[in-house]
Amino acid sequence: MKKEYNILAISGSLRIQSSNTLLMHAMIKLAPSNLKFEIYGGLNDLPHFNPDLDVEEPPESVQNLRTQLKYSDGVLICTPEYGNGVPGALKNALDWIVSSGEWVNKPTIAIAASPSPMGGDKAHASLLLTLNMMNAQVLHEASLTIPHITLKMNKQGVIFDLETQHELENSLLCLGDACNQMDK
Template sequence: MDEKRIKILAISGSLRKNSSNTNVLYALSNLKSKNTDFHFYEGLEHLPHFNPEIDTDNPPDPVTDLRKQLKLADGVIICTPEYARGVPGALKNALDWIVSSGEFVNKPVAVISASSRSSGGDKAHESIMLTLEMIEAKIPKESTLQIGAIGTKINSKVEILDSTTKEQLKSILNSLISSIKFN
């Protein structure tokens, strides 16, 4: 009997092409098991500013695409930097588009914040956790991580340089996968 493939949607909160947060997600995808597929959401910069007046049965195409990708995913991993002591606007905007449509309700989600600062982006982490809890995402306690001094732990070639970080990322992924239930 074939084992069901697990579909993970990876979302980086950074729009930078060589973002350390995006690199964390790629490094994490390299740790996945054979039956797990990673898909990287690349439409963050194309989402219009949230406006409830256009959040109708027929929303803009980029919003429809985001919602479709979330529906198809068995689980989601978000890795975000911290900007101005909070979640970057583009990522918060994407989450705002999901409030009314409910794709995160009971969806298993892992949350990582990565920062060059030693705090690991603690304010962004707190902020995104509040938003995800409000939209009823299922966030296992073992599926959250704050990584400080990220530039010393994962390089631009997506190589994990720190063994503790590698083990933490493996643990995050295992926790997320074990929280995914198939009907």
């Protein structure tokens, strides 16, 4: 029996019916059974990052994010692209983690999906810059940009494009393998 790993899943969008939130849920359904997901739902609760608040006892919502990260074995991020970059709410969450270290060496896959032909490439690049600076173990071979997501997944979050489904399944297998390697 394979060891179970706790994966924190984060959508970079605050919209309930966001393609990236639906994609995140679809990926959870595609994941191997040994990956157990906890969905981070506090993106909208975080205060704007302020170093003056990043003290021994930061705001409770920040403590919750840090605790969830601390006890996860890996991270899955699915994000849209807003204004050629990472959505502000996601960037804010990342800013709260920069100095605290919970993401250091944490296996992470970053997915940027967009209805556009570019597939969120600028958001993806920006996200990777921040995650690499934070010393996350970004699994570049498993991190993807997905153009034309609305042509590959329906509004119920069912991925009907087999190539996309296969790529996502491989990304999840890679995440599980990276968690296993960290465990050794």
